[in-house]
Amino acid sequence: MISRRLSHDKLLYGVSLLLVLVGIVMVYSASAIRAQEKYDDPFFFLKKQLLWALIGLAVMFWAMHRDYRTFQQYAPLLFFCSLLLLGLVLIPSIGIKVNNARRWLRLFGISFQPSELAKLSIILLVARLLAKSADREEQSAKRLLVPLIVSGLVCSLIVFQPHFGMVAILLCAVLALCFMAGIRLGHLSAVALGAMALAVLLVWTHPYALERVMTRLDPSHASPKAAHQTNQAIVAIGPGGLLGRGLGDSFGKLGYLPESHTEFIFAVVGEETGLAGTLLVVCLFGVLLWRGTRIALRAPDLFGTYAAMGITFTIVTQAAVNFGVVVGLLPITGLPLPLVSFGGTSLVVTLLCIGILLSISRHQTAKGRFA
Numbered sequence: 001m002i003s004r005r006l007s008h009d010k011l012l013y014g015v016s017l018l019l020v021l022v023g024i025v026m027v028y029s030a031s032a033i034r035a036q037e038k039y040d041d042p043f044f045f046l047k048k049q050l051l052w053a054l055i056g057l058a059v060m061f062w063a064m065h066r067d068y069r070t071f072q073q074y075a076p077l078l079f080f081c082s083l084l085l086l087g088l089v090l091i092p093s094i095g096i097k098v099n100n101a102r103r104w105l106r107l108f109g110i111s112f113q114p115s116e117l118a119k120l121s122i123i124l125l126v127a128r129l130l131a132k133s134a135d136r137e138e139q140s141a142k143r144l145l146v147p148l149i150v151s152g153l154v155c156s157l158i159v160f161q162p163h164f165g166m167v168a169i170l171l172c173a174v175l176a177l178c179f180m181a182g183i184r185l186g187h188l189s190a191v192a193l194g195a196m197a198l199a200v201l202l203v204w205t206h207p208y209a210l211e212r213v214m215t216r217l218d219p220s221h222a223s224p225k226a227a228h229q230t231n232q233a234i235v236a237i238g239p240g241g242l243l244g245r246g247l248g249d250s251f252g253k254l255g256y257l258p259e260s261h262t263e264f265i266f267a268v269v270g271e272e273t274g275l276a277g278t279l280l281v282v283c284l285f286g287v288l289l290w291r292g293t294r295i296a297l298r299a300p301d302l303f304g305t306y307a308a309m310g311i312t313f314t315i316v317t318q319a320a321v322n323f324g325v326v327v328g329l330l331p332i333t334g335l336p337l338p339l340v341s342f343g344g345t346s347l348v349v350t351l352l353c354i355g356i357l358l359s360i361s362r363h364q365t366a367k368g369r370f371a
Contacts (some may be wrong), residue, residue, distance in 0.1 A: 008064055009361035012291040015284050016060070016339065016354045020053055022269075022281065023340035023347070030253045030268040031261035031342065045261060045342055052344035056351035063355025068363065071356055072131075072303045075124035079150065082121040085114035086157040100208070101334070103161045113345040115166050118154045119173075119314060120349055125150055126174055127306035130181040134302050144183050147174055148191065164202060164209060165321065165333030171195055173314045177306050212331040229264065232257040233326045237270035237278075244274030261342045263334060266326045281340065282323065289316045295357055298364035308360045311353045 028046040035044035063071075071078075089095040089105055096104040096111060104111045126147045133143045151174045155167045175188055203209045215227045236252030239245065250271045253260040260268050270278045292312025299305040315338050322337040324330035336343050338350045 007362065008358040009291055009295060012288065012295070012354070012361065013064075013358060015287045015291070016351070017057075019281075019284050019288075019339040020057070020347070020351070022284075023265075023337075023342075024049055024053060025247070026265055026269055026272075026340060027261050027342045029248050029250065029272060030265055032248075033253060034255075034261070048344065049342055049347070052347045055344075056348040059348055060351040060355035060358070063352055064358035064362070066359055068304060068307065068356055068359040069301075071124055071307070072128050075121065075128045078117075078121040079125045079154075082114060082118035083153060083157065086118055086154065089114055090157065090160055101161055101163065103163055110344075113343075115158050115161070115163055116345045116349040118158070119166065119170060120311075120353055122151050122154055122170055123173060123177075123310035123314060123353075124307060126177050127303050127310055130177060130306050131302035134181065143181065144178055144187050144191070147178060159202065162202075162206060162209075163334060164199070164206075165335045168199070168333075169314060169318055169321070169335065172317060173310050176313050177310050180306065180309055181302075209331075216328070216331045229258050229332060230325070230328050233264050233267035234328050236267040237327065240271045240274040240278075242274050243276055244270070244272045247272050263322065263332075263336050263341060264326055265341045266322060266337055269340075270326075285316055285319045288312070291361075292316070292357055295361045295364060299360050300363050300365050304360045304363065308357055311357055315350060315353065 024046070027049045028043070031045035032042040035046075036042040038044075085105060089102055092102075094105065095102040096106055098104065103113050103115060105114060129146055129150070130143065133146075151170060155170055158167050158170070175192060179185070179188055203213055215230065232252060236250065236257055239251075245251075250260075250268050252271055253268055257264055257267060266278070266281070269281060273280075289312060292308060292315075296305050296308035296312065299308055318335050319338055321330060321333055322335055322341075325332055325335075336346050339347065
């Protein structure tokens with residue numbers, strides 16, 4: 001099967017740019033008042049988001065013009081770097097603790113979240129491992145073992161931060177790739193059940209996580225403090241109606257809705273742009289899912305297929321979880337809305353992932369391996 005050197009997927013490229021633009025506009029709208037009160041500069045968060053967007057777009061442009069197989073070669077190095085950074089986060093004198101979570105490092109005055117880089121490293125390494133073992137006569141259980149070990153190492157470090165939402169996204173992505181690689185469903189089911197049992201244990205032993213889960217399982221008995229963010233998000237979305245209150249006219253961002261420019265920015269989108277704006281954002285992620293899946297199915301080799309599917313699954317699943325949290329279907333996870341929420345590490349790494357997807361699209365075949 002011969003791959004053709006094509007232009008990158010222009011629709012995926014355009015959708016990604018549009019989501020970044022929506023994010024910039026909404027970050028400013030959601031954060032200007034808070035920035036004025038706290039930093040005496042209404043453009044404080046906007047300027048940061050613009051800077052990270054420029055860096056992220058430069059990284060995306062660099063990645064999309066490289067041969068994606070280069071990332072296969074450096075996947076182990078990226079994985080070990082991620083492990084090192086995740087370990088440094090847990091050292092009290094090095095890691096930055098915010099809201100009882102130690103998830104950030106600060107170097108040269110810049111804060112970044114190593115778990116975002118770890119997410120990409122796991123996708124690339126698992127894609128490499130599954131692709132290399134595909135042509136060998138190995139038992140299904142053996143092919144599953146190594147991806148579980150490497151993802152388990154990363155997830156165990158992220159658990160100690162703690163960041164259970166990120167762990168859930170990573171494990172789901174790894175299991176999805178293993179399923180796509182032909183691992184037996186019985187083996188995957190056993191791993192999924194074990195992961196669920198461990199998740200119950202972790203939630204039970206962490207009061208804050210248990211409280212968040214109980215707000216969804218039994219809202220009538222939840223404490224007002226635990227349910228505050230979700231309730232305020234729903235209160236914000238409700239009055240948005242069909243076309244919204246108008247850009248800049250959100251009441252939720254006036255101190256009622258915590259984290260309105262980060263993980264709950266979708267609530268501000270709903271309040272200010274209404275059903276039309278929220279459907280636009282959801283549809284943009286739907287297009288991203290379509291184009292990413294298409295790229296995966298037309299990739300010229302298994303690494304390209306698994307990497308493209310892993311990247312697409314992770315971005316879209318995280319977006320879906322964020323939507324579920326904001327509308328009250330899921331407990332709070334701390335996961336931002338990819339490409340839209342304020343946050344430098346998430347934006348840059350997600351754009352790097354998009355760049356790898358675009359690179360794979362330039363080498364696609366007319367009829368993919370799974371077509």
